[in-house]
Amino acid sequence: MTQLTVDTLKQEILRKLISDKGREVKEATSKDIYYVLASIVNEEIKQQWFQTRKNYRDGKNKEVYYLSMEFLIGRMLASNLLNCGMLDTAKEALRELGFEPEDIFSEEHDAALGNGGLGRLAACFLDSLASLNFPGHGYGIRYRYGLFEQRIIHGNQVELPDYWLKNPYPWETRNEEEAVVIQFHGDVHMFKKNDGSLEFEYRNTDKVMAVPYDIPIVGYENDTVNTLRLWSAEVIHQNNGDGLLEASKEYYHDLDHQHSIEQISGFLYPDDSSYEGKELRLKQQYFLVSSSIQNILKHFKQNHHLPLSRLAEKVVIQINDTHPSLAIPELMRILMDDEGFSWDNAWAVTTNVFAYTNHTTLSEALETWSEEMMQNLLPRIYMIIDEINERFCKGIWFDHEELRDSISELAVIAHGRVHMARLAIVGSFSVNGVARIHTEILKKKEMRNFYTLYPEKFNNKTNGITHRRWLLQANPKLADLITDVIGPQWVKRPKQLISLLKYSNDSALVDKFDQVKHENKKVLANYIHQHLGITVDERSIFDVQIKRLHEYKRQLLNIFHVIYLYNELKDNPNQDITPRTFIFGAKAAPSYHLAKEVIKLINTVASIVNYDPDVRDRLKVIFLENYNVSLAEKIIPAADISEQISTASKEASGTGNMKMMMNGALTLGTMDGANIEIHDLVGDQNMFIFGLTADEVLHYYQHGGYHARDLYNTDDRIKRVLDQLNQGEFGVHNIEFKDIYYNILYHNDPYFVLKDFEPYLEAHELIERAYRNRNTWLNMSVTNIAYSGKFSSDQTVQEYATEIWKIKKV
Known part of the structure; x- marks a missing residue:
């Protein structure tokens, strides 16, 4: 590819603005700049595209x-600029022309x-x-x-x-x-x-x-x-x-x-x-x-x-x-x-x-x-x-x-x-x-x-996942820090991220990682405020579950835990807990009634929790609508906890677990899908595993022996949450979430939400304890990044x- 300088690229943008759009830069919109820059990139690509096809x-x-x-x-503009070796040059050229790169990139649908x-x-x-x-x-x-x-x-x-x-x-x-x-x-x-x-x-x-x-x-x-x-x-x-x-x-x-x-x-x-x-x-x-x-x-x-x-x-x-x-x-x-x-x-x-x-x-x-x-x-x-x-x-x-x-x-x-x-x-x-x-x-x-x-x-x-998009492009500050520490070789050989291990106890280095994470959390907090009008604490635990809404992925378990925490704060408003921000992103299939009910429940709980003075910003629930790749690129670099809580044996692999691991989030998950292979690398000490195993789940399906109503009758925490759904405490009328209630109790909790509820709470207690010890937490985070190269799609391909x-x- 031709290596354009910042000045050369600026001149090319100005020239094409006139030739393609009939405008000078002071008249140009962000959309004009997007199309002009895309045209320049296409010209860079086409010769290599022709040559590649000729070779084949x-x-x-x-x-x-x-x-x-x-x-x-x-979106392809930033990705193509990155792969052409032009991303940093383009960002600088855009800034010198008076445009924010992110504004230009976001013009692409x-x-x-x-x-x-x-x-x-x-x-x-x-x-x-x-x-x-x-x-x-x-x-x-x-x-x-x-x-x-x-x-x-x-x-x-x-x-x-x-x-x-x-x-x-x-x-x-x-x-x-x-x-x-x-x-x-x-x-x-x-x-x-x-x-x-x-x-x-x-x-x-x-x-x-x-x-x-x-x-x-x-x-x-x-x-x-x-x-x-x-x-x-x-x-x-x-x-x-x-x-x-x-x-x-x-x-x-x-x-x-x-x-x-x-x-x-x-x-x-x-x-x-x-x-x-x-x-x-x-x-x-x-x-x-x-x-x-x-x-x-x-x-x-x-x-x-x-x-x-x-x-x-x-x-x-x-x-x-x-x-x-x-x-x-x-x-x-x-x-x-x-x-x-x-x-x-x-x-x-x-x-x-x-x-x-x-x-x-x-x-x-x-x-x-x-x-x-x-x-x-x-x-x-x-x-x-x-x-x-x-x-x-x-x-x-x-x-x-x-x-x-x-x-x-x-x-x-x-x-x-x-x-x-x-x-x-x-x-x-x-x-x-x-x-x-x-x-x-x-x-x-x-x-x-x-x-x-x-x-x-x-x-x-x-x-596997491509580290070029999910680390280099989505989290450039972290990528630059990694390069400063271990050199640039990891970009083409991502397994070399393992070299970070020797620095995981270096206090000066982990402080820099902490700073990068905080800056990413600040960016996401600003996005949340702009789009939802909600202020979240940047120092809180950003607990993230972003994936398709399906019963087996158990967003329901997550929101049940949020309701439990809310009940605890209402009972004892002065208790000392680490502030938490629970972030959801998910689409439900249009005809999937129960999944859409879970989305309604998450948003209903959010509307109550986020504005309750007893909570005092210690608990926030955020549902970001229209989850897609571009939104994921904003959320993943800011995540502290990666929720991978599918019913064991149901998730084939998962790739969100890999993306968040690569960006320093710690996995909270069942022994399911690729979580097991993450666990093989980082061990119990660097992630939070809970719940039934796949063998236990399959045994229940085959032989029975699980009775959700027994847990409802013997665990006051579970009974309270389900009764709140049944009695209309969350919802505008008392039948709002009865379908969820009846699915759990009358269809015997087919994805074992109640069975895994207590171990899930215990895992969250461990998370809170670990988060309070910043050196321990940051060591775990760097360790996860170091092992994440194993999950590059380059390796899989x-x-x-x-x-x-x-x-x-x-």
């Missing part, structure tokens, strides 16, 4: 293609291409692939609207459209010449050819054009620029002979038709409570995989000049969760129907190309589709899945007599449902979990029979590349 076209490299329904990439950890992991992996010089690309959908924009009104979550493309998105390039056609519905006709093989013809299909938009993924200071290709669904226009373009002779029918097609790339996760909503989700999944597989095969033919029978030598496709599983029958379809492969030859190619990452132990999250819907929407794909299932089940019957009784639990199609995880396992050469305990649960419980069949397929790849993908650096 020489046919020497095996490439990985990462298929995901989500890519939560966040977060790309609404994801929901939570799944999409953020995909984004981190793309960053690491490029930064490690691996040939790897992402394929996703260019949603016009994201999940939703969250607003909190009278304590309730209200969902608004998140139209992130309202303004031009400067990082994307439309490549209409590479558009492909996707076919839905219709009829499949079979013909027997002279050689006895079958030929298939599709008639009366609904055709959709998939148009790619490419976003550059810039490697860190290495001139590698990979590609995230996002597909947009558009109408195929036809010439009617008079030179007029139209899709239908009927005007209103044409509008309905166009709308139905645009809906395919309209919303991330459309509401699937109706048949039409479910069908739209299935359309999205096939739209993604069909366009991507067609594109991958086209590039293979252009770049490698090899027969498709050797596809696996140059191509590996990673399926990120079950959503892209239809890529397996789609590749089979193309190989057989378009390329003339026999079933056996096509299957041999397919099963050596795909690898599958599982992200859940929740059985309800393992996707299934109605057999009837699949047959109607994707008739040829259904035929192929049906044949996969028949051959697979016959193989079990004849070759694995010990599993005959379990065929219905293994079958890809069973009881009228198509099971996507089973399809992904059968059609892949690798199946990986995303944390050590998660993988073991898959092998021993959720996918035990598949593990019996295919032990060689199963492996673990613990998730290197393991995928070596052990699964078999790709090499370019």
Whole structure:
């Protein structure tokens, strides 16, 4: 990349302001400066982007293609400046021109291409692939609207459209010449050819054009620029002979038709409570995989000049969760129907190309589709899945007599449902979990029979995060301090953060860490005051839980503890406690009633606690609306406590735990997901572990023996909290939170909130005691940062590349 000086960059900004916007700097808005700076960065990127693609076209490299329904990439300007080595220069140039860098960066709307950890992991992996010089690309959908924009009104979550493309998105390039056609519905006709093989013809299909938009993924200071290709669904226009373009002779029918097609790339996760909503989700999944597989095969033919029978030598496709599983029958379809492969030859190619990452132990999250819907929407794909299932089940019957009784639990199609995880396992050469305990649960419980069949397929790849965004970019003061202490080598080799250990007892150094943390807390406190009008104590414990709102993540346990603390202060207003600020950020799925009730409860408790004079600023509850990547970048550097309190065995991995650990927060968590691997590194003395183990949880599920009402009847603290919910003490009327009350007591507390309540309180007592001893606390904090390099996504991607993908650096 060209190394611009501050003066050169200033002059370039001034020149482009006039040429692109027709304005001088004194007339320019922050938005003008954002677009001008983005244009300059794009010019820096494009030559390297072209050169990277040229290098890949020489046919020497095996490439990985990462298929995901989500890519939560966040804002790109600061990230691209950082990776181009221009971030500090740009910040100084902006300040000298009279602009605050943060004001410019905040003009960019977060790309609404994801929901939570799944999409953020995909984004981190793309960053690491490029930064490690691996040939790897992402394929996703260019949603016009994201999940939703969250607003909190009278304590309730209200969902608004998140139209992130309202303004031009400067990082994307439309490549209409590479558009492909996707076919839905219709009829499949079979013909027997002279050689006895079958030929298939599709008639009366609904055709959709998939148009790619490419976003550059810039490697860190290495001139590698990979590609995230996002597909947009558009109408195929036809010439009617008079030179007029139209899709239908009927005007209103044409509008309905166009709308139905645009809906395919309209919303991330459309509401699937109706048949039409479910069908739209299935359309999205096939739209993604069909366009991507067609594109991958086209590039293979252009770049490698090899027969498709050797596809696996140059191509590996990673399926990120079950959503892209239809890529397996789609590749089979193309190989057989378009390329003339026999079933056996096509299957041999397919099963050596795909690898599958599982992200859940929740059985309800393992996707299934109605057999009837699949047959109607994707008739040829259904035929192929049906044949996969028949051959697979016959193989079990004849070759694995010990599993005959379990065929219905293994079958890809069973009881009228198509099971996507089973399809992904059968059609892949690798199946990986995303944390050590998660993988073991898959092998021993959720996918035990598949593990019996295919032990060689199963492996673990613990998730990771890109330290470039979550430390270098999000927390530059801490990053600079680390560099001052141990040198800059850690930036490219994050495991070298371990060198901080020798300084963890250096009082002068830990004081500097304390100062950086306090400055970050002050920034977040100012943000809270600006957006909520609430003043928080910067010296209080910033206790943070930021993640998707789901019962198993147990935000409910957290707010129950807050209610308990509030009750204690009301009973004894003069007691000496360390001030605490509890910070929540979470979205609940629009149709997830109980999760939305928890959000209402958090905000209702906040409205009472924050303004009670008996509390006297010793307790604050903050819910920050519309949690996204950019908001996370503000919260994480300021966190003291990282709440990772999922019901043990339910969290596959977690990556928020890694991000906050890397920024010096101490983990309060169960032995679940990647918490276990954090614990392996830092030990009991540097984190706060509590609650049931995964084995204990699974034993209760299998054998019973847990009775929530017994705890309600014997623990006065629990009874008081639940009675307060039931009797309307929190809420505008006495039935406000009865659903939470009844779910706990009448559904026997399915996520063990009450069972873990007392050990959770005890862990918080230990936290308060540790926080009062600043030297001890800071030593723990520095120790966590030192070990966090283990969880860099660079490490994870290197393991995928070596052990699964078999790709090499370019």
